[in-house]
Amino acid sequence: MRGGEIAVVGGSIAGCAFARAAARGGADRVVVLERSPGRLEDRGVGLCVLADRYTELARAGHLDDGIRWHRLTQRHWLANDPDGGPRGRLLWAQEMPFRSYHWGVLWQALRERTPDTVEFRLGGAVTTVAGDGEHAWLTGPDGGPGGAPGGAPDAGPDRYDLVIGADGYRSVVREAVCPEARPEYAGYVCWRGSFDARLLAEVPGGAALWPEHEVITVCYPGGQVVLYRIPGLTPGSTQVNFVFYAPTPAWLRPGDPTSVPAGALTTGQFEELAELAERHLPPYWAGVIALSPRDRTFIQPIYDLAAPRRTAGRLLLAGDAATVVRPHNTSGAVKAVQDACAFEDAWRTADSWAELLPAYDRERGTVGRDMVEVGRRLGRAQVTDAPDWSAMDEAAMTAWWRQQVAGTGGFGGHALGRPPTHRQAD
Ligand SMILES: Cc1cc2nc3c(=O)[nH]c(=O)nc-3n(C[C@H](O)[C@H](O)[C@H](O)COP(=O)(O)OP(=O)(O)OC[C@H]3O[C@@H](n4cnc5c(N)ncnc54)[C@H](O)[C@@H]3O)c2cc1C
Known part of the structure; x- marks a missing residue:
């Protein structure tokens, strides 16, 4: 046609x-x-594309290697356990071949x-x-x-x-x-933000405590925070991106909340993020979240x-x-x-x-x-x-993950052109 x-x-x-x-x-x-x-x-801020999905979209002529991206290889699931050191206790190192992008660059x-x-x-x-x-x-x-x-x-x-x-x-x-x-509102929000990765030098342990190809997921009762690096807006620069899932703040309209854009959080509202991080995260990650400037931090309610x-x-x-x-x-x-x-x-x-x-x-x-x-x-x-994160180890985590993706088209989006009836549990 x-x-x-x-x-x-x-x-x-x-x-x-x-x-x-x-x-x-x-x-x-x-x-x-x-x-x-x-x-x-x-x-x-940031978004991720599973390596296999990238390959399909590149083959279809929609994405290409000229679009700046950052390589992610593993996802480290962590729990807030003082015995685990400043990063927390490692629950599972999951293979995660992803490309991360800055939304603006993409x-x-x-x-x-x-x-x-x-x-x-x-x-x-x-x-x-x-x-x-x-x-x-x-x-x-x-x-x-x-x-x-x-x-x-x-x-x-x-x-x-x-x-x-x-x-x-x-x-x-x-x-x-x-x-x-x-x-339909899912009943929780995420706090999001990004900042120049050079600021990691200000946290005790610095950037060395966080290899640059690692996605971090810190789990806590009632939420989790996902952190990874993305390309910055200027070539050669790198940013830290985070997605902090948390209960609905008391001051946000319940039932049908709208986003709070970057720069619109009051000082008191913005301080709630640091309090959440200090209460729930191992010290290194609380320090990383505290680096997020108010004018780059926003709230996105989760919808289906x-x-x-x-x-x-x-x-x-x-x-x-x-x-x-x-x-x-x-x-x-x-x-x-x-x-x-x-x-x-x-x-x-x-x-x-x-x-x-x-x-x-x-x-x-x-x-x-x-x-x-x-x-x-x-x-x-x-x-x-x-689950009760304190009771989880690698074996429990892999079984828990398998349950989540069983019978679906898999994590990171379905394969292009493959109908869900032909799907596999990957
Ligand atoms: C400025 C911006 C930044 C984003 N940043 C991120 C990010 O960092 N990470 C992430 O995962 N996702 C981000 N998203 C969302 C992401 O783009 C989408 O979830 C996903 O990529 C699907 O995109 P979409 O084009 O369908 O929808 P959207 O990206 O939501 O785009 C919808 C577009 O339609 C325009 N629009 C809406 N109503 C009208 C109207 N009545 N008339 C004319 N135009 C209209 C909007 O201004 C917007 O540009 C962002 C979206 C926008 C618009």
């Missing part, structure tokens, strides 16, 4: 990957409508790799979306065509052959595709979302607009780019929109819902229903 005019709502990871897929597939026109005015690369690379023919309209939120079997329409902030404010208000909605919702977990496109699908369908008429959902998987599975960016691969494959083999859209839904719908379930299972096992 060739041709067609396509609008992509959202210009983040899924948006850039879908815009590239549509342009490569031969669309006549691709427009990306992103509400942020620009410089997304200043935001974001996003910028995907943006730069989007063909010049793709038109980016920044700085205006799409407010309404509708579609039927032949076309899809959207309107911008002023009731006129979607995109930058200032478009002619009386021009009416923009009409496209397809509107792709790559607009994240509070998606306006999803409202039109399946309004009944709502993100699995849209029952990904397409309706000429509307299609992508990335977090379709599924939100808990970060324990480290698959958020992977699944967004995989969605774009599946869309591109369906595009190449279909003769019409009527073939393409159901093919994409079939390929990614079941996988997406399965990944959400894996995330839930990992969250329960590691946070809300975690």
